[in-house]
Amino acid sequence: xxxxxxxxxxxxxxxxxxxxxxxxxxxxxxxxxxxxxxxxxxxxxxxxxxxxxxxxxxxxxxxxxxxxxxxxxxxxxxxxxxxxxxxxxxxxxxx
Numbered sequence: 001x002x003x004x005x006x007x008x009x010x011x012x013x014x015x016x017x018x019x020x021x022x023x024x025x026x027x028x029x030x031x032x033x034x035x036x037x038x039x040x041x042x043x044x045x046x047x048x049x050x051x052x053x054x055x056x057x058x059x060x061x062x063x064x065x066x067x068x069x070x071x072x073x074x075x076x077x078x079x080x081x082x083x084x085x086x087x088x089x090x091x092x093x094x095x
Contacts, residue, residue: 004056005056005057005089005090005091006054006055006056006089006090006091007054007055007056007057007060007087007088007089007090008051008053008054008060008087008088008089008090009051009052009053009054009055009060009063009064009067009085009086009087010049010050010051010052010085010086010087010088011040011044011049011050011051011052011067011083011084011085012044012048012049012083012084012085012086013044013045013047013048013049014083014084016072016073016076016078016079016080017073017076017079017083018073018075018076019038019041019045020075021073021075021076021079021083022037022040022041022044022083023037023038023041024037025067025070025083026040026041026052028070029063029066029067029070030052030053030063040052052067052085054090057087060087061087063085064085064086064087067082067083067084067085068082068084068085069082070082070083
C-alpha cells in the first residue's frame with residue numbers, strides 16, 4: 001500500500017507578534033499545552049520557523065488557513081495581521 005503524503009505546517013517568525021500571541025494562538029488552534037506552545041514560540045523566535053503540525057494536505061491547508069485568519073496581535077500596535085505559515089512536504093521542499 002502507498003502512504004498518503006504528509007505535509008508540515010511551518011509557522012514563520014516576524015517582529016509583529018509577541019510570545020503571548022504565539023502561545024495563545026497555538027493553544028487555541030492546536031490545543032497545545034502552555035509549555036508546548038512556549039517551546040514553539042522560542043523555536044520560531046530563535047530559528048525563524050517551527051513545525052506546528054504534520055498531516056495530510058487538506059488538514060495542513062486548513063491549519064495554515066487558521067493561522068492566517070487568527071488576526072493581528074492586540075498587544076502590538078504595529079501588528080496589522082496574522083502570522084504567516086507555509087506548507088512543506090514532510091519529505092522536503094516547499095508548497
